[in-house]
Amino acid sequence: DTAVSQTPKYLVTQMGNDKSIKCEQNLGHDTMYWYKQDSKKFLKIMFSYNNKELIINETVPNRFSPKSPDKAHLNLHINSLELGDSAVYFCASSQVQGAVQPQHFGDGTRLSIL
């Protein structure tokens, strides 16, 4: 069983379009994240949600809007796509408890803007 699953795996689209990436986790975790990995492999947090509530928003443009319908899902909607949005987007989840727990990552969504 896949613990953290993202769809689609690849997304190729034109500049200016709107697109969504879906993420689901079946680990029972209460916190989910979105990270962006650029072409140089640098990984940076974008958002985190805890029990459907936005916790972290790391100065990401307003064109990016995360939505968490329940604690097992965290989707990412991107408006007016730009060339600089081309990257691999990773969803992750963890359980927040006494100690900081490892984050478990999905396989990533490779977004290419033409």
Added chain:
Amino acid sequence: AQKVTQAQTEISVVEKEDVTLDCVYETRDTTYYLFWYKQPPSGELVFLIRRNSFDEQNEISGRYSWNFQKSTSSFNFTITASQVVDSAVYFCALSERNFGNEKLTFGTGTRLTIIP
């Protein structure tokens, strides 16, 4: 602010050699957690280890070992008798304890190539 530095951008070694990947971190917190993740060519991120700031014991898991030294703010990773399957990008990461506001700050990664 927290920061992780992986000074080695790329390393190549011949199979069966030992290799150490360096990680140096900066944080103002006394409670923090360090991680290593592996990203093979297939692209997924695989969790390898977590260490908290109060536990400086070295850890060994098969061919992998980790050396945590608070005095030098380092958390180095050694692969013994390397194999081709170890070829990947390895990331060191840091998380401060922030009561629900935890986030991973990653280093820039070290690309390890094992030559058969």
